[in-house]
Amino acid sequence: MYSFNEIIIGSGVAGCRLALELTKRGHKVLMLERGREVEVSRAYLCYDVVRTTGVELWRVIGVGGSALASLGNANTPLVEDLKSLGVDISDEVNEIKEELRPTAISNSFLGDRAKLLIESANKVGLRHQTAYKLIRLEECRGCGLCAFGCPVSCKWTPLNDLEVAKSHDVKLITNFHLNSIAKRNGVWLVKGLVNGVEKCFEAVRVIVSAGALETPRILKMANILNAGEKLFADVFITVGGPLHGRRFRDEVPMTFYIKLDPQVTLYPHISTFLLPYLASKGVFTTKEELLGIMVKIADDCCGKVGDYVEKSLTPSDLRKLKKGEEIAIDILAAAGVNEKEIAVTHPRGVHLGGSAAIGDVVNYEMETEISGLYVCDGSVLPKAPGAPPIMTILALAKKLAKAICEE
Ligand SMILES: Cc1cc2nc3c(=O)[nH]c(=O)nc-3n(C[C@H](O)[C@H](O)[C@H](O)COP(=O)(O)OP(=O)(O)OC[C@H]3O[C@@H](n4cnc5c(N)ncnc54)[C@H](O)[C@@H]3O)c2cc1C
DSSP: OEEEEEEEEOOSHHHHHHHHHHHHTTOOEEEEOSSOOOOGGGGGGGEEEEEOSSOEEEEEOSTTGGGGGOOOBOOOTTHHHHHHTTOOOHHHHHHHHHHHOOEEOOGGGOOHHHHHHHHHHHHTTOOOEEOEESBOTTTOOOOOOGGGOOTTOOBOOHHHHHHHHHHTTOEEEOSEEEEEEEEETTEEEEEEEETTEEEEEEEEEEEEOSOTTTHHHHHHHTTOTTTTOSBBOOOEEEEEEEOTTOOOOOOOSOOEEEEEETTEEEEEOOOTTHHHHHHTTTOOOOGGGEEEEEEEEOOOSOBEESSSEEOOOOHHHHHHHHHHHHHHHHHHHHTTOOGGGOEEOOOEEOSOBOTTOBTTTBOTTSBOSSTTEEEOSGGGOSSOOSSOOHHHHHHHHHHHHHHHHHO
16 A cells, blocks of 8 residues: 555646646655656557547647647636636736646747638638747747647657656656545545556545546546536548748648637637548548647537546537638738638547536535545636636646645
8 A cells, every 4th residue: 555645537638737736745646647758759658549429539648648739828817717607826827827837829830721711711801819839939840740740849748847846756656547546544445556556545535637528437436427518529530722932831720710709719720630531522632731720619518427438519510610711711812822622621629628627516615525535637727718728728737736735
């Protein structure tokens, strides 16, 4: 038996930040991670694509979690919504901003695709806004491989937090297969396989940070049966087509955005998924010729996590996607793409959350109905942010760690 103040299950954005904040305040912390350690540049090897009833959900299983593949976008959505639920993270958001210093994308950093799309959006009467990134731009070589794992490590990832936590002696066990989690005589017991051998760890508190698709399953092991409802994904599609004869160079995606309304946002983005969709329309082209726009929506929280994951698009989601698609086509046409040669990818989602929401499954202190069992990750977010959530999740983790240490 091994004893800790806290056991954190999952080493993603929330898990690593919790480990950092708790260990630096002197807590003895064990982090149990299902996946393995992987270099940031090889994050693509750990992708896990979950096909559901309507939307393809993408995540990364491994130390660092999905943010290893992030595009570095640094927004702070849902701060006001959380405040209205009694969770004020304004201080923590400021502290995280101060610490990570997101950088505004300057005009000189924009690639040719982004510049052309801004010009074309202006032609159809739309104004863009600058994106902020957790990327050291002076080191970025603009290869556009952020979602595969940055090859030059100039993007912030949870591994930065983990490094600090390791310097404060966090214990990390990888390739951990969780078997059970239960409270006995006031102590939490977490059992699972480590290299095929069953081990039991005990702690005063357990924090589940396994991401929106796994956290509810773990909570159900502890008899929290209402977990797993209200899953959202910030669903997106990519709309695009070729500019024949152009050879665009690689560039960092999502360097600006156009907010059509609070629920629908457009970003510059190309996806090689467009190529087979275009080919099926008889349009043969290459990645270098492609111009594309991501349409991202704040989707309805209607997914479910059980043995399988259900995530369909509601009529309202479809309307939002259609609105974005039509405007994306106008912009692409203004850029010179032939409207008949524009294709749309299938819907995907990478901002997963809502499945153990504050107000439903956990209280405003992120604690479940069983004392000492907490949740902190995207699953506690009360609704789809419609914008990149990493900074908000980091602030929530910081808030929870402070509250635990003040107890
Ligand atoms: C391609 C891509 C691009 C993105 N770009 C951005 C962006 O630019 N900006 C932004 O803000 N957000 C972005 N996101 C979203 C962001 O990465 C996620 O919202 C965020 O990582 C979620 O954090 P989390 O702590 O909830 O879960 P995760 O980071 O997914 O962490 C969960 C962890 O738990 C582990 N785990 C799972 N099951 C178990 C288990 N049973 N036992 C132990 N461990 C387990 C996983 O391996 C993982 O390490 C992107 C996501 C993807 C996939």
